[in-house]
Amino acid sequence: MQRILISLTLALASLAFAQNKEMRLFIWSEYIDPKILEDFTQQTGIKVRVDLYESNEDMLAKLQAGGVSQYDVIVPGDYIIPTLIQLKLIQPFDKSKIPNLKNLDPKFANPPFDPGNRYSAAYQWGMSGIMYRKDRVPTPKSWSVILGPGGSGPFVLMDSIREMMGGALRYLGYSINSKDPKQVQAAGKVLLEAKKSSRFLGFEGGVGAKNRLVAGTATYAVVYNGDAIKAAAENDKVGFVVPQEGAALFVDNLAIPAKAPNPDAAHKFINFILDPKIGARLSNFNRYATPNKAALPYINPADRKNPAIYPDAKVMAKLEFVLDLGKDTRLYDEVWTAVKSR
Numbered sequence: 001m002q003r004i005l006i007s008l009t010l011a012l013a014s015l016a017f018a019q020n021k022e023m024r025l026f027i028w029s030e031y032i033d034p035k036i037l038e039d040f041t042q043q044t045g046i047k048v049r050v051d052l053y054e055s056n057e058d059m060l061a062k063l064q065a066g067g068v069s070q071y072d073v074i075v076p077g078d079y080i081i082p083t084l085i086q087l088k089l090i091q092p093f094d095k096s097k098i099p100n101l102k103n104l105d106p107k108f109a110n111p112p113f114d115p116g117n118r119y120s121a122a123y124q125w126g127m128s129g130i131m132y133r134k135d136r137v138p139t140p141k142s143w144s145v146i147l148g149p150g151g152s153g154p155f156v157l158m159d160s161i162r163e164m165m166g167g168a169l170r171y172l173g174y175s176i177n178s179k180d181p182k183q184v185q186a187a188g189k190v191l192l193e194a195k196k197s198s199r200f201l202g203f204e205g206g207v208g209a210k211n212r213l214v215a216g217t218a219t220y221a222v223v224y225n226g227d228a229i230k231a232a233a234e235n236d237k238v239g240f241v242v243p244q245e246g247a248a249l250f251v252d253n254l255a256i257p258a259k260a261p262n263p264d265a266a267h268k269f270i271n272f273i274l275d276p277k278i279g280a281r282l283s284n285f286n287r288y289a290t291p292n293k294a295a296l297p298y299i300n301p302a303d304r305k306n307p308a309i310y311p312d313a314k315v316m317a318k319l320e321f322v323l324d325l326g327k328d329t330r331l332y333d334e335v336w337t338a339v340k341s342r
Contacts, residue, residue, distance in 0.1 A: 023265035024049045026059065026071040028252070029207045030230070031124075033285035040272050046265045054205030055160050056080040063089050069259035072266040078251045079162055081113045081120055082324040090255045092118050097267035100274035103294035108251065113324055120253035121270055122291035124226070124283065127311070127319050128163045128248045131213055131221045131228040135237040143171035143243045146220050147190050153199025155220035156209040157191070161336045162322045163248050164191060167222060170245040176320045179328040188335035192342060203340070213238060224250070225308050229287035240308050242315050249319035251291065 025037075029052045037048045053059045056077045059067075063074070068089050076084060084090045095101060101109075101121060108122040130140050137145075137152060145151045147168060158164055166176035168187035178184060194200060201218055209221035210231045223231075228240035254273060256266045272278055280298030283290040289309050290299060303309050311319070325332060 020262060020265070021045055022047050022049060023072045023262050023269055024051070024070060025269070026051050026053065026062070026067065026074045028052065028075060029054060029205065030227075031075065031252075031286060033281060036273075036278060036281060036285075039278075040269060043272070044265070044268055046262075046268065048269070054207070057161060060084070060089075063257060068257045069261065071257050072260040072262045073269055074255050074257060075123055075252050076120070076255055077162075077322070078111065078113045078253065079322040079324050081253060081255065082326075083329070084255065085114070085119055089258055090119050091258045091260070091263070093121075093256070093270075094267060097264075098271045098274065100271045103274050103276055103279070103292050105291055105293040108291040111251065112321075114253075120255045121274060123252045123254050123273065124286055124288040125249070125251045125291050126225045126288040126309075127242060127250065128158065128167065128222060128224055129228070129240055129242040131210065131223045131231060131238060131240050133213065133216070133219050133237055134239045136219050139239060139241055140220070141241075141244050143167055143245055146222065147171050147194050149193070151194075151197075151199065153197070153220060154201045154218050155194075155199055156201050156204050156212050156218045156222070157194065158209055158222040159203035159205055161332060163224075163250075164222065165332055165336060166248040166320070166322060167243070170243070170247060170320070173245070176246075176248055177323045177325065179325065179331075181331055184331050184335055188339050191339045195339060195342075224288075226286050226288035229306070229308055233287075242311070242318055244318070246318035246320060248322050249316075250322055 023046050025048055041047050059074060059076060060080060101117060104122055110116060114120045132140055146155045165187050168190040169176055169178055172186055174183045204212060207227055209223050210227040212218040213221045214231050214235050225240055232238045254270045256263055260266050274292060276294035277298055279290050279292035279295035284300050287309060
């Protein structure tokens with residue numbers, strides 16, 4: 001019996017040691033350079049296992065279904081962080097373990113969705129807009145090419161509630177964060193009419209929409225700018241534009257689930273990502289803008305000058321942060337569900 005107990009104790013200790021040497025990352029598709037993960041493992045001895053999702057809503061559902069105790073680091077969008085906090089799905093940082101938080105640009109160091117960065121640290125920022133085939137159509141100026149009755153196509157819509165509802169709201173002249181039921185319902189009607197069009201090819205995650213357009217099956221697609229930039233590197237016939245009515249500005253963030261099995265590794269990973277040179281490598285790979293002010297000197301010069309990554313003041317004025325809607329989230333969910341199901 002004693003031998004059995006000793007063997008069991010050793011086995012449990014071995015399992016605990018193995019878990020301490022592993023970190024599980026839950027992240028968007030094509031959103032981190034695999035070499036960065038290899039370098040983290042080489043520096044810390046902690047192996048990173050990666051699972052992927054395509055929307056904030058998918059990530060939230062997985063956390064609620066048990067993922068809160070399966071993953072160590074997640075990468076939620078700005079607007080969903082208050083929900084994660086309210087549902088107690090993420091834990092506060094131990095900032096003594098993340099000294100590189102000081103590297104964040106001041107405009108990302110005290111965000112309205114997480115004052116004081118208690119639960120999150122900015123990872124990348126960017127915008128949504130329209131990707132199009134330059135060899136088929138002129139540069140689109142308005143959301144009307146997709147959402148209007150006289151538009152062209154074929155087109156793909158992004159499978160993301162706030163980006164698509166936001167695009168429809170801006171097309172109608174309303175705020176992306178409108179809480180007016182009539183305005184939100186009108187936006188849903190616009191999306192439903194677009195969906196009924198013979199030009200509509202379906203809803204896709206940003207990466208999937210990008211791939212459809214590169215392959216030539218779509219002429220327009222609603223995507224994030226980083227996906228469009230990567231697509232243009234694959235095919236020079238691809239362009240990207242922020243419609244004149246405006247679009248969504250987003251900040252994706254690093255956070256730690258409330259029951260993360262290896263929170264110590266999670267803190268080490270977040271601090272690693274916030275290193276200036278690692279942060280620059282991240283953005284140079286993703287082709288999104290860095291929120292890491294200390295990383296800017298290491299960003300590829302061509303990307304620093306690219307307005308599709310670092311937009312000028314005129315474009316920035318057309319972009320709107322996606323904010324938490326509180327109880328009004330239910331209204332958006334109901335309208336979006338109707339759009340997707342009909």
